[in-house]
Amino acid sequence: MIAVSSNDGLLNRAFNLASFIVGDREAALRVVRGALGKLQVTVSTQGKRLYYRPIGRGWSGKTISKHSRNNIFFNETHLLQRLIYLESEPYEIALERGKSATYATEEDLVIHFVKHLTKKTIKRNSFYVTLGLSRLLHSYTTGGTIDSYNCQIQLPRRVKDHYYYRSLK
Numbered sequence: 001m002i003a004v005s006s007n008d009g010l011l012n013r014a015f016n017l018a019s020f021i022v023g024d025r026e027a028a029l030r031v032v033r034g035a036l037g038k039l040q041v042t043v044s045t046q047g048k049r050l051y052y053r054p055i056g057r058g059w060s061g062k063t064i065s066k067h068s069r070n071n072i073f074f075n076e077t078h079l080l081q082r083l084i085y086l087e088s089e090p091y092e093i094a095l096e097r098g099k100s101a102t103y104a105t106e107e108d109l110v111i112h113f114v115k116h117l118t119k120k121t122i123k124r125n126s127f128y129v130t131l132g133l134s135r136l137l138h139s140y141t142t143g144g145t146i147d148s149y150n151c152q153i154q155l156p157r158r159v160k161d162h163y164y165y166r167s168l169k
Contacts, residue, residue: 010077010080011032014032014035014036014080014081014084015028015029015032017081017084018031018032018035018084018087018088020111021084021085021088021091021092021111021112021115022088022091022092022095023095023102023108024091024100027088027091030087031084031087031088031091032084032087034083034087035080035083035084035086035087036080036083038083038087039076039079039080039083042079042083043076043079046073046074046079082119082122085115085118085119086119088115092112092115095108096108096109096112114137117132117133117136117137118132118133120132121133126149126152126153127149127160130145130148130149130152131145131149134148134149146160
């Protein structure tokens with residue numbers, strides 16, 4: 001668990017992220033408070049996933065445990081960021097539907113879109129993050145996205161075909 005008293009920098013970054021997303025100081029404080037309240041349970045839940053070892057038969061006839069795993073494990077800082085994304089969602093929806101004191105600007109909508117895209121892709125694995133940010137956010141070509149992903153993984157046996165990139169976009 002994060003020692004709150006010794007980690008003011010982390011709390012400031014969490015508050016800055018929440019403020020950036022929701023645009024309101026009071027709402028940002030509630031978002032950070034809610035995220036911190038769920039952090040210990042989230043860390044514990046993720047820790048339990050480490051004990052799971054897949055067994056059985058894979059499609060290729062090999063045991064699943066011999067395949068490389070794609071589960072993402074976050075440190076506490078990254079889990080806090082993800083929890084802030086989740087906690088800020090009701091405030092974003094209220095702003096977009098006009099149920100808050102202010103109305104959503106174009107900048108607010110862009111911030112919410114990028115946050116949502118990041119939140120959705122980060123749940124999967126690094127391939128989906130690369131695909132989502134490269135193809136949907138930055139309009140990279142398939143070749144540029146492949147090059148970006150290959151730089152990240154640096155494992156030739158895990159390189160995917162052009163077709164796979166295009167089909168998942």
